[in-house]
Amino acid sequence: xxxxxxxxxxxxxxxxxxxxxxxxxxxxxxxxxxxxxxxxxxxxxxxxxxxxxxxxxxxxxxxxxxxxxxxxxxxxxxxxxxxxxxxxxxxxxxxxxxxxxxxxxxxxxxxxxxxxxxxxxxxxxxxxxxxxxxxxxxxxxxxxxxxxxxxxxxxxxxxxxxxxxxxxxxxxxxxxxxxxxxxxxxxxxxxxxxxxxxxxxxxxxxxxxxxxxxxxxxxxxxxxxxxxxxxxxxxxxxxxxxxxxxxxxxxxxxxxxxxxxxxxx
Numbered sequence: 001x002x003x004x005x006x007x008x009x010x011x012x013x014x015x016x017x018x019x020x021x022x023x024x025x026x027x028x029x030x031x032x033x034x035x036x037x038x039x040x041x042x043x044x045x046x047x048x049x050x051x052x053x054x055x056x057x058x059x060x061x062x063x064x065x066x067x068x069x070x071x072x073x074x075x076x077x078x079x080x081x082x083x084x085x086x087x088x089x090x091x092x093x094x095x096x097x098x099x100x101x102x103x104x105x106x107x108x109x110x111x112x113x114x115x116x117x118x119x120x121x122x123x124x125x126x127x128x129x130x131x132x133x134x135x136x137x138x139x140x141x142x143x144x145x146x147x148x149x150x151x152x153x154x155x156x157x158x159x160x161x162x163x164x165x166x167x168x169x170x171x172x173x174x175x176x177x178x179x180x181x182x183x184x185x186x187x188x189x190x191x192x193x194x195x196x197x198x199x200x201x202x203x204x205x206x207x208x209x210x211x212x213x214x215x216x217x218x219x220x221x222x223x224x225x226x227x228x229x230x231x232x233x234x235x236x237x238x239x240x241x242x243x244x245x246x247x248x249x250x251x252x253x254x255x256x257x258x259x260x261x262x263x264x265x
Contacts, residue, residue, distance in 0.1 A: 001262050001263070001264045002024045002025065002027045002029065002262065002263050002264075003024060003025060003044070003260070003261070003262040003263075004023070004024030004025035004026075004027070004260070004261070005024075005048050005050075005258055005259065005260050005261075006022075006024075006253060006256045006257055006258065006259045006260075006261055007023060007050065007063075007257055007258075008132065008241050008253060008254040008257060009021060009022050009031065009238075009241060009253055009254075010022075010023060010028070011128055011131045011132070013127060013131075013209065016210055017032075017210045017211070017212055018131050018209055018210065018211050018212065018238075019032055019212075020032055020212070020238050022253070022263070024261070024262075024263060029263065031235075031238055031243075032212045032238070034235050034265060035212055035213075035214055035235050035236065035237055035238070036214055036234065036235070036236075037234065037235060037265055038232070038233065038234055038235075038265060039232070039233070039234075039235045039243075039245075039263065039264075039265050040230065040231070040232040040263070040264045040265070041230070041231045041232070041243075041251070041261050041262070041263055042229060042230045042261060042262045042264075043225035043228075043229045043230070043259055043260070043261050044260040044261060044262060045229075045260075046259075046260040047059050047258050047259050047260070048258050048260065049063065049064055049065035049068050049258060050063035050064060050257050050258045051063075051064055051065070051068040051072040051074060051075070052065065052067070052068050052072075056258070059256075059257070059258055059259070060075075061075050062254055062255060062257045063257030063258040064258075071093060072093065073092060073093040073094040073097035073098065073101075074097075076092065076093050078102065078147060078148075078151070081151065082106070082120045082147045082148065082150055082151030082154065083148065083151030083152050083154065083155045084151065085102050085146070085147040085148040085151060086148070087099070087102035087103050087146065087147065087148070088102075088103060088146050088148050101122065101147075102146060102147040102148075103145075103146050103147075104122060104123065104124075104146070105122075105123040105143055105144065105145060106120055106121065106122055106123065106143070106144050106145075106146065106147050106149075106150035107120070107121055107122075107123055107126060107140045107142065107143055107144075107150065108120055108140070108141055108142040108143075108144070108150050108153045108154055108157070108199075108200075109121065109126075109129075109130070109138055109139060109140050109141060110138065110139055110141055110161070110181060110184055110185060110188060111130050111133060111135035111137070111138035111165075112135055112136060112137040112138065112175075112176050112179050112181065113133065113134050113135050113136060113165050113166070113169065113170040113175070113176070114165075114166050114169030114170055114174040114175065114176055115162060115166065115169075115176050115179075116161055116162070116176065116179055116184060117133075117135075117161060117162045117163055117164065117165055118154055118157040118158060118161040118162075118163055118188070119133070119154065119163060120147070120150040120151055120153075120154045122147075123143070126140070127207055127209065130207070130209060131209060131240070132240055132241050132254065133165045133170075133240060134165060134167075134170040134171070134211070134239045134240030134242075135165075135209060136175055136208060136209055136210070136211075137179070137181060137206060137207070137208050137209070138181075138206070138207055138209075139181050139182075139185055139204050139205070139206045139207070140201070140204040141185050141188055141189065141200055141201065141202070141204070142196075142199040142200040142201065143199060143201070144199050149196075149199065152196065153192065153196050153199065153200075156191065156192055156193070156196065157188055157191060157192070159191075160188070160191055161188070165240075167220075167222075167240070167242070167252075168220050170239065170240060171216065171217055171220045171239060171240075171242060171244065171250055172216055172217060172218065172220065173213070173216040173239075181206050182202065182206070185202050186202055188200075189202065211237065211238060211239040212237060212238055213236065213237025213238065213239060213244065214236050214237055215236045215237065215244075216236075216237065216244070217236075217244055217248035217249075217250060218248060219248050220244075220248055220250045221247075221248050221249050221250065222250055222251070222252065223249055223250070223251050224251070224252075224255065224256070225251075225256055225259050225261070231245065231249065231251055232245075233245040233246045233247065233249065234246040240252075241253045241254040241255075
């Protein structure tokens, strides 16, 4: 048995497939190796804030206690709304943090799961960001010097593209195979004002991603540790940050950042 506070699974691409590791305490568990085996996850009725480490009765914004949700730079408004970032104006909860996370190159991208979505991420988070969203194909369409400008580009494109992933369709592996990302990239660039087009490019490589799945759920049923203390069964696959169990049951690991759990097999 291994025990520790959950954090989103670490990922890398090796041998043309996404590799997942779940860190619990001092152990980094190779989750790909557990596919096809019986796995039990048990919630230990304790949540620790991912920022300050204190116990909290409720998790805010995927892992924060209420105080850190209100004050920690990792929970600032621009995390979800990059166009509202003001770090370039010297305004942030923690300017040193902002210099390392907001005032660095950012990418605007198009990713394809069951449809096309637009998104923003730091240059250091490719392809991690795409993997977390369960995309099977993605491409960078713009590079900006900071988070704010990337957010402005995304805001324009959200008038034409979704910025959300349909998690049910993604887990059912409903792939939008008709999408030509090269054509879609040019279309997206043409939609932007001239002053923003200077950050764009159609020369970036399209990345394709494959996930370790033996069987996709036909009707995904999402389980949470807020309602189920124990989730147990055969692990059928992993996609995005979801573990897929038999009987169409799925659990979003990132949703449970900070939850103290044990894993047995």
